[in-house]
Amino acid sequence: MSTSPTMMPTPQKPIVLTCHDIERSFGGLKALKGVSLNVHEGEIFGLVGPNGSGKTTLVNVVTGFYPPNQGTITLFGENITHIEPHQIARRGIARTFQNLALFKGMSVLDNILIGRHIHMHPSALGSFFYWWGAQKEELANRRIVEEIIEFMQLQDIRDEPVEAVPLGLQKRVELARALVAEPRFLILDEPMAGMNQEEKEYIARFILDAREERGVTILIIEHHMDVVTAICDRIVVLSYGEIIAEGEPRQAISQPQVIKAYIGERAAQRQMKGAAI
Amino acid sequence: MFYRRAGIRHTRYEDERQLFPLTFDRVLIIAILVLLLSAPFWVERLYLVGYMVPWLIWSGAALGLNLLMGGAGQIHLGYGAVIGIGAYTSVHLVRFGVPLELAMIAGGLMSALIGSIFGAAALRVKGIYLAMATLAMQYIVDFFTQTKIISGGSLATLQVPPVSFLGISLKGDVATYYFCFGVTFLIALYMLNIRRTSFGRALAAVREKDYAAQILGVSTYRYKLLAFWVSSFIGGVVGSVLAVAYLRAISPDQFHLELSVQLLAMVIVGGLGSVLGPFLGAALILFAPIVLNNALGAAASAFGTDIPIDLRAHMPLLAYGLMIVLFLLYEPLGLAKIYDNFRKYLLVWPFRHAQK
Numbered sequence: 001m002s003t004s005p006t007m008m009p010t011p012q013k014p015i016v017l018t019c020h021d022i023e024r025s026f027g028g029l030k031a032l033k034g035v036s037l038n039v040h041e042g043e044i045f046g047l048v049g050p051n052g053s054g055k056t057t058l059v060n061v062v063t064g065f066y067p068p069n070q071g072t073i074t075l076f077g078e079n080i081t082h083i084e085p086h087q088i089a090r091r092g093i094a095r096t097f098q099n100l101a102l103f104k105g106m107s108v109l110d111n112i113l114i115g116r117h118i119h120m121h122p123s124a125l126g127s128f129f130y131w132w133g134a135q136k137e138e139l140a141n142r143r144i145v146e147e148i149i150e151f152m153q154l155q156d157i158r159d160e161p162v163e164a165v166p167l168g169l170q171k172r173v174e175l176a177r178a179l180v181a182e183p184r185f186l187i188l189d190e191p192m193a194g195m196n197q198e199e200k201e202y203i204a205r206f207i208l209d210a211r212e213e214r215g216v217t218i219l220i221i222e223h224h225m226d227v228v229t230a231i232c233d234r235i236v237v238l239s240y241g242e243i244i245a246e247g248e249p250r251q252a253i254s255q256p257q258v259i260k261a262y263i264g265e266r267a268a269q270r271q272m273k274g275a276a277i
Numbered sequence: 278m279f280y281r282r283a284g285i286r287h288t289r290y291e292d293e294r295q296l297f298p299l300t301f302d303r304v305l306i307i308a309i310l311v312l313l314l315s316a317p318f319w320v321e322r323l324y325l326v327g328y329m330v331p332w333l334i335w336s337g338a339a340l341g342l343n344l345l346m347g348g349a350g351q352i353h354l355g356y357g358a359v360i361g362i363g364a365y366t367s368v369h370l371v372r373f374g375v376p377l378e379l380a381m382i383a384g385g386l387m388s389a390l391i392g393s394i395f396g397a398a399a400l401r402v403k404g405i406y407l408a409m410a411t412l413a414m415q416y417i418v419d420f421f422t423q424t425k426i427i428s429g430g431s432l433a434t435l436q437v438p439p440v441s442f443l444g445i446s447l448k449g450d451v452a453t454y455y456f457c458f459g460v461t462f463l464i465a466l467y468m469l470n471i472r473r474t475s476f477g478r479a480l481a482a483v484r485e486k487d488y489a490a491q492i493l494g495v496s497t498y499r500y501k502l503l504a505f506w507v508s509s510f511i512g513g514v515v516g517s518v519l520a521v522a523y524l525r526a527i528s529p530d531q532f533h534l535e536l537s538v539q540l541l542a543m544v545i546v547g548g549l550g551s552v553l554g555p556f557l558g559a560a561l562i563l564f565a566p567i568v569l570n571n572a573l574g575a576a577a578s579a580f581g582t583d584i585p586i587d588l589r590a591h592m593p594l595l596a597y598g599l600m601i602v603l604f605l606l607y608e609p610l611g612l613a614k615i616y617d618n619f620r621k622y623l624l625v626w627p628f629r630h631a632q633k
């Protein structure tokens with residue numbers, strides 16, 4: 001699953017997201033200490049790092065949940081640093097959550113339909129005069145949702161209550177909900193956590209297809225290094241809120257400071273020696 | 278059994294999204310509507326006016342409150358006050374000579390306006406604080422309705438002049454019954470439609486997980502406020518119906534905290550977020566105390582003991598409290614959920630263990 005050379009970002013490709021010198025702390029804990037990065041159009045951009053290194057925090061800063069203490073975020077050339085999440089959603093970002101954030105008590109279909117919110121015109125009056133009001137829009141959007149349901153192969157569980165489907169499928173439902181918003185920039189926070197090899201390959205396929213067929217730029221947080229090296233064009237490695245390496249995935253994760261961050265100093269030294277022999 | 282899903286294959290999204298996709302549900306709802314529409318022909322007048330009319334009105338009010346509580350997940354302890362605002366606004370207008378149709382809408386708008394002003398302030402806080410803020414609304418509105426300009430004083434009653442709706446006089450019992458039926462029917466239909474539109478889904482998203490709703494583009498504050506607005510509007514309209522069709526003379530104490538608690542109990546006992554729930558809840562909350570009171574009276578005379586009059590007067594409130602606690606403990610989704618379980622059981626019969 002190597003990416004085709006034509007999809008490799010070239011310097012001419014426009015920039016989708018810029019984080020400039022982002023700082024964010026929680027009480028005394030500095031979760032992000034001056035992070036800067038650029039994501040280019042059409043890229044699959046990996047964000048990796050050990051547990052607690054600040055990956056999710058960075059995504060929460062970008063999507064407006066935790067306003068940064070310092071630094072600026074630019075999306076499609078617009079400064080979105082202190083904009084609320086629901087307004088950021090209207091600027092073409094969609095995301096999934098590390099710990100699922102589906103709406104319990106609703107069907108899989110309704111969960112995905114909510115993803116269409118920004119393309120619809122919800123109104124109290126339109127619901128009152130359903131047959132002359134909301135129905136047309138509901139049906140038009142239902143068609144788009146059904147396309148994604150097919151793309152994500154969720155047809156069989158469409159009418160199930162979302163909490164009744166297995167975890168792996170719930171992750172897929174959340175990805176579908178993000179995709180129906182027709183985002184230009186998609187952020188995935190550990191979409192494959194807790195999945196087996198087969199399910200992981202499925203999701204990797206969906207992600208590659210999403211870029212190919214829909215031209216979405218993707219930022220993905222992922223712990224599985226095999227996946228990262230297989231699908232990402234470029235990665236950034238975070239450790240204790242700082243960027244310690246970046247670049248082509250294979251190259252970036254084999255740097256000594258990255259190995260050290262992951263498995264500790266002594267083990268890293270041992271491994272480096274072992275590699276030298 | 279009668280409930281069958283097997284063999285039903287919808288080929289158009291319209292069919293699948295209709296209000297009652299299963300034939301049996303459709304037949305059942307039509308049967309109930311026929312029974313209700315023919316009620317004046319087979320229900321005694323006394324029961325029609327004394328039981329059916331209040332049941333319909335309180336169901337309508339509980340539906341309105343349920344939009345806010347079950348639909349958007351926001352508690353309201355001052356819904357009685359919202360109803361009071363609608364009642365006083367429309368009665369004053371009707372006394373002034375304004376047609377009832379307009380007075381009802383004006384009552385709704387006034388309730389919606391005042392309700393969402395309080396809502397806007399109350400929504401800055403969550404949970405228990407929101408409960409306190411809406412309770413404060415109840416007392417503030419109570420204070421104003423007791424003034425001379427609005428009600429004529431805390432003990433004064435305001436007579437409702439004879440009114441007509443769409444040219445039909447509401448003097449007679451039958452016309453009154455159909456009027457109440459029509460209003461509650463429209464509210465129920467509205468609630469059913471909300472659930473299958475983007476508006477209802479946005480409310481549900483806010484209720485279930487507000488941060489996930491936000492990143493999908495749903496402004497949580499806006500939708501909570503909208504829920505306050507619509508729910509208060511319905512409360513106001515029901516308030517005017519209550520005044521002109523049932524009470525016929527209103528006084529401030531009819532819209533106090535007791536009414537709010539009564540409606541809260543109907544929503545919780547009936548089923549949060551359900552459209553059937555408020556009807557079941559209203560029936561239980563309105564009639565259980567009467568049955569209880571009669572039973573108590575019968576028991577007292579049978580055993581030859583006397584039950585203090587104030588105990589009997591407080592019985593209903595005691596019963597509401599008990600029912601709320603029991604339902605919250607054992608069936609938080611209320612009577613509607615019990616019915617739903619039964620329906621699903623029959624749907625999959627004889628396969629007992631299937632989920633749906």
Ligand SMILES: Nc1ncnc2c1ncn2[C@@H]1O[C@H](COP(=O)(O)OP(=O)(O)OP(=O)(O)O)[C@@H](O)[C@H]1O
Pocket residue numbers: 026029031049050051052053054055056057058098
């Ligand atoms: N809301 C919060 N309040 C306090 N501390 C927080 C909060 N969110 C994150 N943190 C802290 O910030 C640091 C970075 O957390 P973050 O969730 O961003 O890590 P992560 O890289 O996503 O880790 P993981 O791989 O485990 O998901 C951690 O030390 C965490 O405890």
Ligand SMILES: [Mg+2]
Pocket residue numbers: 055056057098189
């Ligand atoms: Mg994380």
